[in-house]
Structure formats: structure tokens, C-alpha cells
Amino acid sequence: MKKSFVLLFSLVLSHLAFAQEALFNAADLKSPEINADKTVTFRFFAPKADSVFLTGDFLPTMKVKSRFGLVDVPKPALMQKDAKGVWTFTSDALAPELYSYSFTVDGLRSIDPNNPFLNRDVATVTNIFIVGGPQADYYKVNAIPHGSVTRRWYDSPGLGIDRRITIYTPPGYESSNATYPVLYLLHGAGGDEEAWIALGRTAQIMDNLIAQGKAKPMIVVMPNGNASQDAAPGEGNTGFYKPQFMAPRTMEGSYEGAFMDIVKFVEKNYRVNAKKESRAIAGLSMGGFHSMHISRFYPNTFDYVGLFSAAIMPREDATAKVYSNIDETLKVQKENGTKLYWIAIGKTDFLYQANVDFRKKLDGMGMKYEYVESEGGHIWRNWRVYLSQFVPKLFN
CATH class of the missing domain: 2.60.40.10 (Immunoglobulins)
Structure with a gap:
């Protein structure tokens, strides 16, 4: 012993x-x-x-x-x-x-x-x-006026649940009576309402662009694009669990169809210019897919559309109404007009060919767009750059 x-x-x-x-x-x-x-x-x-x-x-x-x-x-x-x-x-x-x-x-x-x-x-x-x-300084917190980042909960009748959303308001929003344009910024597969604010450095990019006079002060709305989630893993009513790349009900049409629930919440609760010319929608990968389909499904809602390394066409088993009549609704969107339709992708991105094919479709119908081709692949390094290039083009 x-x-x-x-x-x-x-x-x-x-x-x-x-x-x-x-x-x-x-x-x-x-x-x-x-x-x-x-x-x-x-x-x-x-x-x-x-x-x-x-x-x-x-x-x-x-x-x-x-x-x-x-x-x-x-x-x-x-x-x-x-x-x-x-x-x-x-x-x-x-x-x-x-x-x-x-x-x-x-x-x-x-x-x-x-x-x-x-x-x-x-x-x-x-x-x-x-x-x-030069570019990395957009991602730093510099000695300039700062906006605010809040997490809000909104009711989504289209999805039948309350959902969490991240919202950036520009410097001076709380102390002014001004109204602002809105950018709806959508994440990729495996992401959530935390992705753009953390990995994308959205608040830092917006603060720096606005301080330098390169971007109009605007509200940036970053929703959760996974229809089965009320919030990011660990932030919702399902508690702590391991995040997965493709959550249930992802890219099957429910989120896109219910997207106006988000727009209505923002326009009811924030001082915004509730007009087409004051709305932009953009996203990366799956978020680019969502941006393309939402903007054509609601073809007179957004004057600015940004597709960053976008997935383009729906899965073969996706039968939701939002994915029907793609060519026809794109033509309606073209006829209604957009001030900017912006496409960006890296040369080695696995979605490169899908974007080539989509641009051929747009060319065939005479739809105008701006195209940016960068080095690299499907990476956050590109998406942060795309955001810093896209935002200065908005609401001018």
C-alpha cells in the first residue's frame, strides 16, 4: 500500500x-x-x-x-x-x-x-x-468612426420559426434621423449569420470604406441561409452541435421563397429607403446562388446584384417554385432593369465553368453585367476582396 x-x-x-x-x-x-x-x-x-x-x-x-x-x-x-x-x-x-x-x-x-x-x-x-x-488594412480596426453590429430575431412566417440575423448599421446611425440603403449579404454552404461578420470582416471593411469616402453609409443585413436552422450552431434552440457543410433544407427553395420576410422585418424596424434603387443583394458560393435566384424570383426588388464565386443552377431534385421558369424570370429582371449585375470568380475556382456558362446565358439574352476574374479559387481571401470592390459601386 x-x-x-x-x-x-x-x-x-x-x-x-x-x-x-x-x-x-x-x-x-x-x-x-x-x-x-x-x-x-x-x-x-x-x-x-x-x-x-x-x-x-x-x-x-x-x-x-x-x-x-x-x-x-x-x-x-x-x-x-x-x-x-x-x-x-x-x-x-x-x-x-x-x-x-x-x-x-x-x-x-x-x-x-x-x-x-x-x-x-x-x-x-x-x-x-x-x-x-493596402488591401489588408480594410480588415483592421483603425482609428475611425465605427458602426454597430447587432444580432436580432425576426419572425419568418414563410419558414414558420423565429430566426436570428446579424445586422451592421453605419457610424452615426443611432444619433441621426437619416434613412439608409440596404445590402443583403448572404453566406455560403456550411456558413450561417456569423460567417460574413467573422470570416468576411464585414464590419471592418464597411467602417474603412465609409471613412475613406469610398462607400455610401448603408445597412448590411447578414441572414442565416439554412432554412432548417433558427440560428448558427450553439446560438439557437438546438444548442451545441457540430456544424455541417450542408444542413437539411439547404438550397431546396424554402429560404429563397421566404426571403421577403427578412426584407419586411428590416424595412419595419430600421430607417431604410424601401425602394428598389436602395436595395442590393450579394453572396458567396451558395449565397451567390441564393442572390441570383432571389433577385430574379422577385425581379423588381433589387437594383444591385453581386455573385461572388456563385453556385448557379439548382440541383436536379430541387422542384420548388422559385427554381421554375429561370430563363423567363431572368428576362423579366432584365426588362425591369438593374443598375449593377456584378459577377466575380477566381480562375481556379471549381465553379468557374458554371459561371462561364451562366455568362453565356446572360450574353444570349442581352443582359448587361460587370465581370471580375481574379487569381485563386473558392476561398475567403477572394470573397473579402470582392466585397471591398462591390460595395463602392452601390447606391451611387
Whole structure:
């Protein structure tokens, strides 16, 4: 009995000593460290690990198979271990941008314990950092007037539930009597009403564009595009659960058909210009799909439409009314007129060909649009840029 107690006590002391060593060694680390030459150094304390890899959207890419075909993903970089058990990697010089990264320690994915700044994309959590410079400065909180971000609940008779929505109001909204135009900004598959405000840096982009006089002050409405959800995972009445890429009732027409519930809520509860010329709708991927179908299903509602890396045509098994008579309703939308129909996509995006085909359709009916083709694929880096390019074109 005495020997067992001594052994147990020794094990506890050993564990405490190791934990204390890990705590104090990790506390001295700076990670990531953005160096003067724009290289970035990452550090991870793991003295017992056999390997630590860094993965991030700033690393060279490799092709891998996915449900969407071959896609580019970052190639993990092996970090180097020093005598103190600290693993280190320094990147090449990085262009101004918001970047994300994580570690893999002996095959187990890990966030950076020295960096408390995180984003969730669907069910994946990654650390983030910003390398400052022209485009990336739109993503920073600068010393300028700031708008407000609120989470509201609205009644959706079309979906039969109360739903959560994120709304940005511009600087000075609360203290003025002015009315404002509205941008309805829609997320992609796996996202929710938190996606654009967190991953897209919408509030920072809007604050900076407005402060620089590049954008009109406007309200930005960011709904949840998953018809089965009342709110983002962990924020609604279903509690905490693992987010999934395609929630039930996604892209089957219910959300698009009930979209005017959102417009009515906004126009009842906010000081807005409730006219076609003061409404814009835009979205990324699935949100671009929603924007295209909502804007043609309600063809005299939005004067500005933005499709960012948009999915285009509905699934073959989607039979909702909103997906019927696509060509005819596009023609009605064209005849009613839009001040801006804006399409943007990356050259290596898996939806590139679908967008080529859609532009041919628009060309065939003589519908005018603006087209932007960028480098890269189906990534948030592109969508933040698209937002910062699209917003200055609105409501002029």
C-alpha cells in the first residue's frame, strides 16, 4: 500500500512538473511573430513530440481529390525543433492579407496556444493574423468612426420559426434621423449569420470604406441561409452541435421563397429607403446562388446584384417554385432593369465553368453585367476582396 502511494505521488509530481514546464515555456513564446521583412515566424512548444507540421493559407498548394474534383490545398510545412523543445517555422515574405493557420502535432490537429484569435469555418477552427498593407488594412480596426453590429430575431412566417440575423448599421446611425440603403449579404454552404461578420470582416471593411469616402453609409443585413436552422450552431434552440457543410433544407427553395420576410422585418424596424434603387443583394458560393435566384424570383426588388464565386443552377431534385421558369424570370429582371449585375470568380475556382456558362446565358439574352476574374479559387481571401470592390459601386 505504501509503495503504491509513493508511486502515485511521484506520478502526480512528475505530471505537475511537466505541466509547469509547459506553462512557463509556452508563456514565453511569441507566435505568430510578424517580422520587419513581412516574413512570419511560428512557434509551438512540444518537447515530447516527434513531428509538428504547420498548415496555412499562405503556404504553397498541392492538388487533392475532393467531392468537387481536384482542389488546391496548402502543403503542410515541417517545423524544426530546438534543444528546448520549441518547434519553429518562418514563412517567406507575405503579401498584405488576413491569414489562417493551425498545427498538426504527431498527427493530431491543434490550434496555436499562444494566439487567442480564432475563426470558425463550418466545423473547423483556425488561428488568424493580419499582415498589414493596402488591401489588408480594410480588415483592421483603425482609428475611425465605427458602426454597430447587432444580432436580432425576426419572425419568418414563410419558414414558420423565429430566426436570428446579424445586422451592421453605419457610424452615426443611432444619433441621426437619416434613412439608409440596404445590402443583403448572404453566406455560403456550411456558413450561417456569423460567417460574413467573422470570416468576411464585414464590419471592418464597411467602417474603412465609409471613412475613406469610398462607400455610401448603408445597412448590411447578414441572414442565416439554412432554412432548417433558427440560428448558427450553439446560438439557437438546438444548442451545441457540430456544424455541417450542408444542413437539411439547404438550397431546396424554402429560404429563397421566404426571403421577403427578412426584407419586411428590416424595412419595419430600421430607417431604410424601401425602394428598389436602395436595395442590393450579394453572396458567396451558395449565397451567390441564393442572390441570383432571389433577385430574379422577385425581379423588381433589387437594383444591385453581386455573385461572388456563385453556385448557379439548382440541383436536379430541387422542384420548388422559385427554381421554375429561370430563363423567363431572368428576362423579366432584365426588362425591369438593374443598375449593377456584378459577377466575380477566381480562375481556379471549381465553379468557374458554371459561371462561364451562366455568362453565356446572360450574353444570349442581352443582359448587361460587370465581370471580375481574379487569381485563386473558392476561398475567403477572394470573397473579402470582392466585397471591398462591390460595395463602392452601390447606391451611387
